[in-house]
Amino acid sequence: MKNMPLKIITILTIILSIFIIVVSYYGAFVFSTYERDAASMAAQGIGQDIVDLFFVVPLLIVSLLFMHRKNKTAYFIFSGTVFYVLYSFFIYSFGVHFNNLFLFYCLILGLSLYTFILVINELNGMDVKEWFTNNVPVRSIGIYFILVALMFYLLWFKDIVPAILSNTIPKSVSDYNLLVNPVHVIDIAIALPGLIITAILLMKRQRLGFILTPVFLVFTIILTVALIAMVIMLQIKGISDETSVAGIFAILSIISTVLLVLFLKNIRITGI
Numbered sequence: 001m002k003n004m005p006l007k008i009i010t011i012l013t014i015i016l017s018i019f020i021i022v023v024s025y026y027g028a029f030v031f032s033t034y035e036r037d038a039a040s041m042a043a044q045g046i047g048q049d050i051v052d053l054f055f056v057v058p059l060l061i062v063s064l065l066f067m068h069r070k071n072k073t074a075y076f077i078f079s080g081t082v083f084y085v086l087y088s089f090f091i092y093s094f095g096v097h098f099n100n101l102f103l104f105y106c107l108i109l110g111l112s113l114y115t116f117i118l119v120i121n122e123l124n125g126m127d128v129k130e131w132f133t134n135n136v137p138v139r140s141i142g143i144y145f146i147l148v149a150l151m152f153y154l155l156w157f158k159d160i161v162p163a164i165l166s167n168t169i170p171k172s173v174s175d176y177n178l179l180v181n182p183v184h185v186i187d188i189a190i191a192l193p194g195l196i197i198t199a200i201l202l203m204k205r206q207r208l209g210f211i212l213t214p215v216f217l218v219f220t221i222i223l224t225v226a227l228i229a230m231v232i233m234l235q236i237k238g239i240s241d242e243t244s245v246a247g248i249f250a251i252l253s254i255i256s257t258v259l260l261v262l263f264l265k266n267i268r269i270t271g272i
Helices: 004-029 039-068 072-095 102-124 138-165 182-203 207-236 244-264
Strands: none
Touching: 004 039, 004 072, 004 102, 039 072, 039 207, 072 102, 072 182, 072 207, 102 207, 138 182, 138 207, 138 244, 182 207, 207 244
């Protein structure tokens, strides 16, 4: 029974990966998938589907295999990847207009949620803090998390607050014919507070901070790669020629990667 949680995680991950492959293939290569969505939304969906198919699924499978080998780094990479899937398919489930893949969106959202809970529970049962030396750059990573959270809070509030004050609808909602922007919801309610809380926990050298820090770094890396793919797809489709935002995402991806490497290189030993 000792390995039962990992067996459950493995089963859930296999199902999750199959569903993501199905959804991503149809989203990327079947034109009718996003026919009810705005052209910009459809292009971004295709870009993200390509990243999910050729980057996220392999990352899930490879990190899971290394988890079975008791590799500590693999646990963090797997957890961050699953959180990215959870984040992304919250947006798919509530932001993409109803299509033939709706049930898959819901199932992936649920599978990723429970897989994430299980793997974080596994890590919480381990003495993760003792895996690391005292040279972890806790202050640098903590400040980075707070700055990123504040940057996105300002970005979203710039869109939301004027609309509230003028009793209108934000452009990011009206342009896509949405009820609300699900990115606003999950960022303001979950992701950005999570970054700030994790930053505080890490700077205070709390165990949960050491668990969540690499999770958020991996999540940020994958998300920025997906965002870059969205920008590229908007250009390919001739919808936008704006490239500066891709540069910002690339910088965030590079910084997150450097900080992740600096964090993980302080693991005392590889095995558990």
